[in-house]
Amino acid sequence: MAKFRKRVFMQALPILLLALYLASCGKSDQQNSSQPKVEVFSWWTSGSEAAALNTVFEAFRQQHPEIELVNSAIAGGGGSAARPVLQTRLVGNNPPDTWQTHPGAEVLSQYVASGFVASLADLYKEERWYDVMPKTLIDMISKDGQPYMVVLNVHRSNELWYNKKVLAQHGITVGATMSFEEFFKIAERLQQQGVTPLAVGDAGIWATGIMFENTLVGVIGPQRYLGLWNGSTSFEEASVKEAMRIYGRLLDYQNTDHAALSWDQAVKKMTEGTCAFMAMGDWAYGELTNMGLQDNVDFGWVSHPGTDSAFVLVSDGFVLAKEAPHPQQARELLRMMGMKSAQEIFNQRKGSICARLDCDRTKFSSYLNWSMDSFAQDAIVPTIIHGSAAPADFQQALNDALTTFVVERNVEQFAQALAQAARMSGFGK
Numbered sequence: 490m491a492k493f494r495k496r497v498f499m500q501a502l503p504i505l506l507l508a509l510y511l512a513s514c515g516k517s518d519q520q521n522s523s524q525p526k527v528e529v530f531s532w533w534t535s536g537s538e539a540a541a542l543n544t545v546f547e548a549f550r551q552q553h554p555e556i557e558l559v560n561s562a563i564a565g566g567g568g569s570a571a572r573p574v575l576q577t578r579l580v581g582n583n584p585p586d587t588w589q590t591h592p593g594a595e596v597l598s599q600y601v602a603s604g605f606v607a608s609l610a611d612l613y614k615e616e617r618w619y620d621v622m623p624k625t626l627i628d629m630i631s632k633d634g635q636p637y638m639v640v641l642n643v644h645r646s647n648e649l650w651y652n653k654k655v656l657a658q659h660g661i662t663v664g665a666t667m668s669f670e671e672f673f674k675i676a677e678r679l680q681q682q683g684v685t686p687l688a689v690g691d692a693g694i695w696a697t698g699i700m701f702e703n704t705l706v707g708v709i710g711p712q713r714y715l716g717l718w719n720g721s722t723s724f725e726e727a728s729v730k731e732a733m734r735i736y737g738r739l740l741d742y743q744n745t746d747h748a749a750l751s752w753d754q755a756v757k758k759m760t761e762g763t764c765a766f767m768a769m770g771d772w773a774y775g776e777l778t779n780m781g782l783q784d785n786v787d788f789g790w791v792s793h794p795g796t797d798s799a800f801v802l803v804s805d806g807f808v809l810a811k812e813a814p815h816p817q818q819a820r821e822l823l824r825m826m827g828m829k830s831a832q833e834i835f836n837q838r839k840g841s842i843c844a845r846l847d848c849d850r851t852k853f854s855s856y857l858n859w860s861m862d863s864f865a866q867d868a869i870v871p872t873i874i875h876g877s878a879a880p881a882d883f884q885q886a887l888n889d890a891l892t893t894f895v896v897e898r899n900v901e902q903f904a905q906a907l908a909q910a911a912r913m914s915g916f917g918k
């Protein structure tokens with residue numbers, strides 16, 4: 490009998506050990522919650538993105554050498570690959586301590602409304618952030634008077650970047666502003682001389698989406714663009730269709746390998762001179778300076794046609810998970826992200842301006858000073874592509890409609906798809 494029991498025990502032992510191991514894996518996060526670490530989830534993996542994030546990490550390590558930083562960044566510009574992973578983790582009740590998100594619809598409808606994040610009101614009060622953050626941003630991250638995100642930066646998303654040497658070789662100069670017709674004239678000339686006018690890297694559809702949203706703002710103007718989100722402008726009105734047609738014309742001037750390239754590979758293509766222009770937010774500027782290139786020497790910039798009095802806002806920040814395994818440590822990291830010194834260093838690397846209004850302008854380059862002026866005086870409009878203007882289901886519908894449009898170029902179908910998506914999301918007419 491004893492022999493029999495021993496045999497059964499020996500046979501069951503591997504299964505028992507495996508079960509114990511699996512149980513310990515599942516629980517490891519909760520069990521280690523007293524360990525001083527903080528998990529940071531983002532999509533900042535390009536050269537400049539990673540370097541910028543690292544400036545915050547370095548400053549944090551200096552202040553808190555006892556806290557381990559776990560960098561859970563997932564590659565894919567615009568968060569195209571990171572956000573689905575994050576969603577799965579949140580639904581599975583396995584959140585990172587803190588994650589990157591955008592103000593407006595993204596943070597409020599995806600994370601605040603679902604109860605995934607904690608209020609940061611006490612941090613805002615302790616650090617007096619209400620005195621130094623612009624009200625526009627505070628409103629975009631607050632619900633019922635509670636702020637839910639520490640805003641780290643402000644990107645201007647409506648620029649055309651250009652290779653100065655390539656343009657000079659072809660006798661082309663760009664002024665302070667550029668109309669669509671001026672762009673098309675230059676593009677024709679470049680194409681005839683064997684230079685691809687536009688560098689695009691839309692391995693993720695969002696990158697061509699930037700070109701569409703900027704064209705939309707440029708053609709219908711900031712006020713009518715804002716009206717798209719409250720139903721006073723229809724996606725089927727003539728000016729929106731005109732923007733779609735112009736966007737289609739822009740596509741005719743892009744590089745043939747655009748679908749195989751990431752956004753930062755397209756920046757590189759422009760710097761190498763095989764393409765002259767690139768339509769991209771100023772995280773491209775971060776990439777350009779990260780390569781050691783100089784403002785107004787190696788490259789120049791101009792507002793996307795028609796948008797010189799607009800600032801298409803793409804801003805990044807971090808939230809605190811309601812069920813954060815390491816809430817105290819995460820709060821300390823968030824505190825650091827809101828500090829003036831951290832924002833000054835981070836933003837110089839990232840190609841963005843501080844979310845705080847009290848940063849020292851003399852520390853920033855000529856482009857970033859130009860962006861600060863634009864932020865202060867131009868019409869600020871939220872991005873669709875980066876989640877601020879409309880909820881995720883509309884953003885997805887736009888991505889789908891764009892994917893069809895770039896192949897079929899059917900303006901009527903594109904307009905109908907967006908109008909229907911807006912109605913489904915509850916803001917369209």
Ligand code: GAL
Pocket residue numbers: 532533538565566567568644772803804805875
């Ligand atoms: C945006 C983000 C920017 C930039 C870009 C490309 O969503 O706000 O900071 O990194 O993606 O990855």
